[in-house]
Amino acid sequence: MPLKALTGNESMAEAMRQINPDVVAAYPITPATEVVQIFSSFVADGLVDTEFVAVESEHSAMSACVGAAAAGARVMTSTASQGLALMHEVLYVAAGLRLPIVLCEINRSLSAPINIHCDHSDTMGSRDAGWIQIFSENVQETYDNVIQAMKIAESSRIPALVTTDGFILSHCLERIEVLEDSEVQSFIGEYKPAYSLLDIENPITVGPLDLQDYYFEHKRQEIEAMREAKKSIEKVNKEFGDRFRRRYDFFESYKLNGAEIAIVALGSTAGTAKVAIDSLREEGKKVGLLKLRVFRPFPYEKLCEVLQKFKVVAVLDRSDSMSSTGGPVFTEARSALYDLTTRPRFVNYIYGLGGREITESDIKKVANEALKISKTGKIKELVQYLGVRE
Amino acid sequence: MVEIRWHGRGGQGAKTAAILFGEVAVSYGKYIQAFPEYGPERRGAPVRAFNRLDDNPILLHSPIDEPDVVVVLDQSLIEPAKVVEGLKEDGILLINTPDQPAEVRKKYKIKGKKISTVDASKISKETIGKELPNTPLLGALVKITRFVEFDRMVKDLKIQFKKKFRGNEKLIKGNINSLERAYKEVVSE
Incomplete structure (x- = not known):
C-alpha cells in the first residue's frame, strides 16, 4: 500500500476523491475549509465525476445533499462547528428519509464565545439527529473511517458522519497508508439506491405530511434501522479488515x-x-x-x-x-x-x-x-x- | 521519538519547513507528525511549528513542551519567544544567524544544550534570490542530527519542489543549492 504524508483534511478529501461521489454540496468553514477546497480542485482538475454544488450556507448544503440523495445519487459533504449547527434542521430530514449521505465533520467548539479550536460540542449537538457517528483517533483512522462510512451508510440506509479533531488532526500531517483507487471502488461497490425520484417507472413521494396516524410508526422504523445498523457496521468493519488488514470495531x-x-x-x-x-x-x-x-x-x-x-x-x-x-x-x-x-x-x-x-x-x-x-x-x-x- | 520545535515569524516558512521535513521522513518509511500552532496568524508575528519523528507509530496528540531540537528561523525571536524553554538538557539549538555558536551562547546567556548556527538568510538571498531561511535550515538540521541521509533528502525534495514550484527550474535549483550550502556551512560547538 502506498505511504503518504497527509493531514486529516487532506486524507478526507483523498477518500472523497477515491469514492468519487455523484454529488458534493458544501460550504467552507474553519477547520473543514480545506476538505471542501481540495475536493473542489479535484472537480476542477477533472479527477472526479462529481457534480459540485457551491451553495450559500450549510443549511443549503445539506438541503442540496438531501435532494440529490433522494434522486438516487451517492452524496457527500463536509463541515464543522457552526456549519453543522446550521445544518441541524436538515440532518433530521436526511435521516428521516433514510438517505445515506456521508458527512466529513471536523470537530470544533460552538459559539459563544467565538473559538475555532477542537471540542466535540458540534458533533454531540447532533447526536439525536439519527446519523451514525464515527470518531477517529489519528489521520489513518480518519481516512479509513470515511471509506467505511460510505458502505455502512448505503448498506443500512442511514446517513453517517465521520469526525476528526479540528486542528489536532485536521491540520496535522501524519504518515498514512492509502488504498489504490480501484481497491476503494471495489470495496464500496456500485450504489444502487432503494428508491429514486428519477425512476419514473416507479414514481414515489418523498417527505409528505405524516401526522398522528403514521409518524410514530415511521419513526419507530427509523429507530429500528439504527439498531440494525450495528450489523452493517460489524459487517463492513470485518470486510475492511479482511481486505486491507486494518481492523476496526465499535x-x-x-x-x-x-x-x-x-x-x-x-x-x-x-x-x-x-x-x-x-x-x-x-x-x-x-x-x-x-x-x-x-x-x-x-x-x-x-x-x-x-x-x-x-x-x-x-x-x-x-x-x-x-x-x-x-x-x-x-x-x-x-x-x-x-x-x-x-x-x-x-x-x-x-x-x-x-x-x-x-x-x-x-x-x-x-x-x-x-x-x-x-x-x-x-x-x-x-x-x-x-x-x-x- | 524525536521532537522538534520550529520558531519563526509569519511568512518565513516555519510551517512549510516542518511539513517538508515530515514528507521527506515519510518517504523513508518513518512515522511523523508535522503541525503548526494556530493562533492569530499575521505576517511577521512569532509562530511555531512542530515535528515528531519515530520508527514506530506515534500515538501522542498533545503539544510538544520538551523538544529535542529547536530551530530558530529569526534570531530576533531568541529572547521574546523563549526559544530555549523546555529544550532538553542535551538538546540541540539550531539558529539562523551570522554569529558563531560561542557568540550566541554569550550574547543570550544560554547554559547547556548544543548550539549550531548557519547564516540561512544570507544563503537563501544568494541562492534563491530572497530571504527564505527555511529550506537552508533543513539542510543544516539534517547535517547536525543525521535524521535522514542528506543525498536522499535532496533527491526527495527535488520531487517536492517540482510540484511546489510548478516546474520553475530557477526556484528548484536555488532551493537545492541553499540546502547544500547550509549543509556545508553550518557550524556547531
Missing part, C-alpha cells in the same frame, strides 16, 4: 486485560491516553483504555460486557451537555451499565473545550484518581473539569 480495548480501572475516551485524546497508560503500566498500575469509535448507534451491549468487570470507569468528555450532571459519553456509558447487579463506579472529566490542550500528565492524574476511588470507594466529585482555571 471500540478498541487497550490494555484492559488485567486492568482495575478503565478510562473511556474518543478521538485524538485516545492516542495520548495510550501513551499515559503505557507509562502507568510500567509503574505497575493496572489501568486500561476503552476508545469509543462508534458513538451512534451506541454500542451499549458490548460496552456492558467489557466495562462491567472494572471497579472504576473514568469517562473523558470533550463537551458538556449542560445538564449539570456531566457530558454525553458519561451519561450514556453510565446508563448502559445501570441494570447490572455489580457495576463499576463512574466518574466524569470534562476536558479540552475550545482546544484547551490535554497532556499525558492530565490523563495520568485521571487514572490515579480512579485508582484511589477503587481503593477507598469514595467519590469526592462525580464530574470534574480537567485543565480549567477555577
Whole structure:
C-alpha cells in the first residue's frame, strides 16, 4: 500500500476523491475549509465525476445533499462547528428519509464565545439527529473511517458522519497508508439506491405530511434501522479488515486485560491516553483504555460486557451537555451499565473545550484518581473539569 | 521519538519547513507528525511549528513542551519567544544567524544544550534570490542530527519542489543549492 504524508483534511478529501461521489454540496468553514477546497480542485482538475454544488450556507448544503440523495445519487459533504449547527434542521430530514449521505465533520467548539479550536460540542449537538457517528483517533483512522462510512451508510440506509479533531488532526500531517483507487471502488461497490425520484417507472413521494396516524410508526422504523445498523457496521468493519488488514470495531480495548480501572475516551485524546497508560503500566498500575469509535448507534451491549468487570470507569468528555450532571459519553456509558447487579463506579472529566490542550500528565492524574476511588470507594466529585482555571 | 520545535515569524516558512521535513521522513518509511500552532496568524508575528519523528507509530496528540531540537528561523525571536524553554538538557539549538555558536551562547546567556548556527538568510538571498531561511535550515538540521541521509533528502525534495514550484527550474535549483550550502556551512560547538 502506498505511504503518504497527509493531514486529516487532506486524507478526507483523498477518500472523497477515491469514492468519487455523484454529488458534493458544501460550504467552507474553519477547520473543514480545506476538505471542501481540495475536493473542489479535484472537480476542477477533472479527477472526479462529481457534480459540485457551491451553495450559500450549510443549511443549503445539506438541503442540496438531501435532494440529490433522494434522486438516487451517492452524496457527500463536509463541515464543522457552526456549519453543522446550521445544518441541524436538515440532518433530521436526511435521516428521516433514510438517505445515506456521508458527512466529513471536523470537530470544533460552538459559539459563544467565538473559538475555532477542537471540542466535540458540534458533533454531540447532533447526536439525536439519527446519523451514525464515527470518531477517529489519528489521520489513518480518519481516512479509513470515511471509506467505511460510505458502505455502512448505503448498506443500512442511514446517513453517517465521520469526525476528526479540528486542528489536532485536521491540520496535522501524519504518515498514512492509502488504498489504490480501484481497491476503494471495489470495496464500496456500485450504489444502487432503494428508491429514486428519477425512476419514473416507479414514481414515489418523498417527505409528505405524516401526522398522528403514521409518524410514530415511521419513526419507530427509523429507530429500528439504527439498531440494525450495528450489523452493517460489524459487517463492513470485518470486510475492511479482511481486505486491507486494518481492523476496526465499535471500540478498541487497550490494555484492559488485567486492568482495575478503565478510562473511556474518543478521538485524538485516545492516542495520548495510550501513551499515559503505557507509562502507568510500567509503574505497575493496572489501568486500561476503552476508545469509543462508534458513538451512534451506541454500542451499549458490548460496552456492558467489557466495562462491567472494572471497579472504576473514568469517562473523558470533550463537551458538556449542560445538564449539570456531566457530558454525553458519561451519561450514556453510565446508563448502559445501570441494570447490572455489580457495576463499576463512574466518574466524569470534562476536558479540552475550545482546544484547551490535554497532556499525558492530565490523563495520568485521571487514572490515579480512579485508582484511589477503587481503593477507598469514595467519590469526592462525580464530574470534574480537567485543565480549567477555577 | 524525536521532537522538534520550529520558531519563526509569519511568512518565513516555519510551517512549510516542518511539513517538508515530515514528507521527506515519510518517504523513508518513518512515522511523523508535522503541525503548526494556530493562533492569530499575521505576517511577521512569532509562530511555531512542530515535528515528531519515530520508527514506530506515534500515538501522542498533545503539544510538544520538551523538544529535542529547536530551530530558530529569526534570531530576533531568541529572547521574546523563549526559544530555549523546555529544550532538553542535551538538546540541540539550531539558529539562523551570522554569529558563531560561542557568540550566541554569550550574547543570550544560554547554559547547556548544543548550539549550531548557519547564516540561512544570507544563503537563501544568494541562492534563491530572497530571504527564505527555511529550506537552508533543513539542510543544516539534517547535517547536525543525521535524521535522514542528506543525498536522499535532496533527491526527495527535488520531487517536492517540482510540484511546489510548478516546474520553475530557477526556484528548484536555488532551493537545492541553499540546502547544500547550509549543509556545508553550518557550524556547531
